[in-house]
Amino acid sequence: MSVDITQPAQMKGSPIVILVEPQMAENIGTTARAMANFGLTRMRLVSPRDGWPQPDAYPSASGADASLDAATVFDSVPAAVADCHRVFATCPRPRHIVIPVRTARAAAEDLRETASRNLRSAVLFGPERAGLENEDMACADTLVRYPLNPEHMSLNLAQAVMILAYEWWTAAEPTPPRALMTNETRVATKGELEGFLNRLVGELDATGFLDNREKRPGMVRNLRHWFQRGEVTEQELRTLHGVVTELSRGRMRRGRPEREDASPPWAEGT
Amino acid sequence: MSVDITQPAQMKGSPIVILVEPQMAENIGTTARAMANFGLTRMRLVSPRDGWPQPDAYPSASGADASLDAATVFDSVPAAVADCHRVFATCPRPRHIVIPVRTARAAAEDLRETASRNLRSAVLFGPERAGLENEDMACADTLVRYPLNPEHMSLNLAQAVMILAYEWWTAAEPTPPRALMTNETRVATKGELEGFLNRLVGELDATGFLDNREKRPGMVRNLRHWFQRGEVTEQELRTLHGVVTELSRGRMRRGRPEREDASPPWAEGT
Numbered sequence: 135m136s137v138d139i140t141q142p143a144q145m146k147g148s149p150i151v152i153l154v155e156p157q158m159a160e161n162i163g164t165t166a167r168a169m170a171n172f173g174l175t176r177m178r179l180v181s182p183r184d185g186w187p188q189p190d191a192y193p194s195a196s197g198a199d200a201s202l203d204a205a206t207v208f209d210s211v212p213a214a215v216a217d218c219h220r221v222f223a224t225c226p227r228p229r230h231i232v233i234p235v236r237t238a239r240a241a242a243e244d245l246r247e248t249a250s251r252n253l254r255s256a257v258l259f260g261p262e263r264a265g266l267e268n269e270d271m272a273c274a275d276t277l278v279r280y281p282l283n284p285e286h287m288s289l290n291l292a293q294a295v296m297i298l299a300y301e302w303w304t305a306a307e308p309t310p311p312r313a314l315m316t317n318e319t320r321v322a323t324k325g326e327l328e329g330f331l332n333r334l335v336g337e338l339d340a341t342g343f344l345d346n347r348e349k350r351p352g353m354v355r356n357l358r359h360w361f362q363r364g365e366v367t368e369q370e371l372r373t374l375h376g377v378v379t380e381l382s383r384g385r386m387r388r389g390r391p392e393r394e395d396a397s398p399p400w401a402e403g404t
Numbered sequence: 405m406s407v408d409i410t411q412p413a414q415m416k417g418s419p420i421v422i423l424v425e426p427q428m429a430e431n432i433g434t435t436a437r438a439m440a441n442f443g444l445t446r447m448r449l450v451s452p453r454d455g456w457p458q459p460d461a462y463p464s465a466s467g468a469d470a471s472l473d474a475a476t477v478f479d480s481v482p483a484a485v486a487d488c489h490r491v492f493a494t495c496p497r498p499r500h501i502v503i504p505v506r507t508a509r510a511a512a513e514d515l516r517e518t519a520s521r522n523l524r525s526a527v528l529f530g531p532e533r534a535g536l537e538n539e540d541m542a543c544a545d546t547l548v549r550y551p552l553n554p555e556h557m558s559l560n561l562a563q564a565v566m567i568l569a570y571e572w573w574t575a576a577e578p579t580p581p582r583a584l585m586t587n588e589t590r591v592a593t594k595g596e597l598e599g600f601l602n603r604l605v606g607e608l609d610a611t612g613f614l615d616n617r618e619k620r621p622g623m624v625r626n627l628r629h630w631f632q633r634g635e636v637t638e639q640e641l642r643t644l645h646g647v648v649t650e651l652s653r654g655r656m657r658r659g660r661p662e663r664e665d666a667s668p669p670w671a672e673g674t
Contacts, residue, residue: 145553168563170556196558232637235583239574277585281570281577283415286440288466293438293566300551300567304509307551313505315547367502 144306145173147249149222150256151295152214154180154270157262163194163202164292165259170198172299177205178214178256211258211270219253220244223266223274224294231268235277242301244276257298262291319369330371330378331358337382414576415443417519419492420526421565422484424450424540427532431561433464433472435529438566440468442573447475448484448526481528481540489523490514493536493544494564501538505547512571514546527568532561589639600641600648601628607652 151174156162159182166177175198179186186207195202208214215221222241223233236244241257248255258274260266271277280289280297289297314321335344335354344350366374421444426432429452436447445468449456456477465472478484485491492511493503506514511527518525528544530536541547550559550567559567584591605614605624614620636644 167556167558171552171559171563173553173555198556232584232586232589232640234635235585237574237577240582279583281574282441283443283573286437286468288437289441293441293563296563296566297570300570303553304507304551307507312510313549314502315505316502319502365504370502 144303145175147252147255148174148176149245149249149302150176150178150218150254151299152178152180152211152256152258153182153291154211154214154258154266155183155261156291157183159184159188159190160194161262161291162188162205163191163196163198165295166191166198166201166205167194167196168292168296169201169299170195172296172303174295174299174302175201175204177201179205179207180211180214181209182207211273215256215258215273217254218256220248220255220276221258221274222255222276222278223258223271224260224298225266225271225277225279231271231277233271233274233277235279238278238280238298238301239305241276241278242298242305245302246305259291259295314365316367319367322366322368322371326368326371327361327366330374331361333375334378337378340382414573415445417522417525418444418446419515419519419572420446420448420488420524421569422448422450422481422526422528423452423561424481424528424536425453425531426561427453429454429458429460430464431532432458432475433461433466433468434562435565436461436468436471436475437464437466438562439471439569440465442566442569444565444569444572445471445474447471449475449477450481450484451479452477481543485526485528485543487524488526490518490525490546491528491544492525492546492548493528493541494530494548494550494568495536495541501541501547503541503544503547505549508548508550508568508571509575511546511548512568512575515572516575529561529565584635586637589637592636592638592641596638596641597631597636600644601631603645604648607648610652 151165151169153162153165156165156179162177162179162182169175169177182188186205187202191202192199222236222245225231225235245255245257257278258266258270260270278298280294282289334357338344344353346353421435421439423432423435426435426449432447432449432452439445439447452458456475457472461472462469492506492515495501495505515525515527527548528536528540530540548568550564552559604627608614614623616623
């Protein structure tokens with residue numbers, strides 16, 4: 135299975151993730167996993183503490199082995215970014231460094247824009263605890279800041295990479311913000327809904343539930359509002375017809391019941 | 405230190421995270437950590453496999469102990485959501501269930517809107533491998549879908565919670581998408597920049613670098629464009645004045661040099 139063929143369009147021009155002096159091989163693996171979830175596959179390592187490759191990275195990569203296999207090693211940040219056109223550096227607390235700071239979301243838009251011009255981008259992530267040195271940040275043209283709870287700032291390496299990867303992926307996400315999955319059925323037409331509502335009101339009239347002439351218009355309107363709101367499907371409407379049929383049969387079998395029994399739970403307070 | 409006093413405004417009305425049948429205590433801890441990074445503190449557990457409390461949860465919570473201390477246990481999803489007004493269920497592959505599906509980002513806007521009306525929201529997350537049962541999802545009014553690389557869908561529990569928490573936090577983030585941190589200095593005025601550029605061009609004229617009458621306007625314009633683009637600070641401008649002074653002194657000491665030596669690297673191709 136060739137990566138070039140199966141690669142979704144969202145992955146085109148994806149930025150290179152550069153881990154600067156990563157300490158634990160396991161963290162390199164979890165980072166590869168987090169990247170893969172959101173379509174990032176290219177990883178570079180600057181002076182990994184324990185050398186590279188490391189078998190310990192693979193178990194935590196959860197199948198993102200190809201990214202680890204393809205990871206390349208450099209002995210300095212300038213060497214690692216030499217072929218890149220844009221370099222972003224992640225930095226939780228920008229200080230004493232005058233480079234534009236963007237949020238992860240805005241940086242992702244930047245990365246997409248850069249990719250659309252066929253330019254190569256990289257994002258620098260510092261070692262687990264210390265973060266990037268100022269010297270490393272001076273190799274970047276843009277800093278990336280994460281919105282974080284000031285009371286608890288403890289993103290680990292893979293999480294920091296994942297947030298950026300998530301924003302990268304989402305920036306090209308074609309999914310609408312809201313969708314109703316109807317699967318084999320479809321949303322009912324208003325005519326079908328009206329047919330059901332008329333039948334329901336007719337049945338309720340027959341039970342005497344709507345006998346209160348003064349309250350009747352409000353009660354019917356409330357019922358209508360509720361059924362309108364939920365985008366009922368054609369299949370659900372058939373079920374509801376069945377419910378009304380069954381309830382009506384029970385009523386007919388038993389004869390007209392006491393008012394208390396006839397009121398369905400949703401009629402309370404109407 | 406009271407939580408009520410130090411709580412940032414973004415945390416007001418934060419949704420409850422409900423972990424349904426979580427397996428590993430360690431994962432409950434990493435989830436609490438991920439939540440805390442983005443201002444979520446309220447956790448409920450439905451039938452945790454190994455019971456609750458669990459000392460093994462604390463080491464991986466990285467200081468988010470208060471959320472673990474306050475976590476409450478329920479024996480069913482309906483019991484856990486009984487006091488909530490809105491219930492979201494995370495679901496990587498919605499199927500056979502007709503509930504509106506929103507992206508994590510859109511769901512976060514929903515959660516903010518719900519919080520603004522002082523309504524209580526909860527988000528359901530299923531067990532580590534299996535995810536939520538259809539029965540559990542039927543307790544929700546909205547499904548949450550994560551944009552994910554279809555080739556590698558392996559978000560772990562804490563990561564799934566973190567993406568939602570990140571979106572929740574970011575939905576109220578007051579930080580502008582782009583900022584230049586100038587710290588003690590400030591962006592130079594255009595007048596200050598103009599003063600520097602005129603001086604630079606004067607020095608370059610003196611070296612003979614701009615002798616080519618035909619190319620001179622374009623070369624000067626290129627220089628101007630470059631200096632305009634970077635929002636130079638007042639402090640950097642003083643440094644640049646110093647650079648020009650030093651280079652000019654060298655030139656004066658050495659007398660007029662060969663053209664090759666006088667051309668700074670950025671003049672290449674002009």
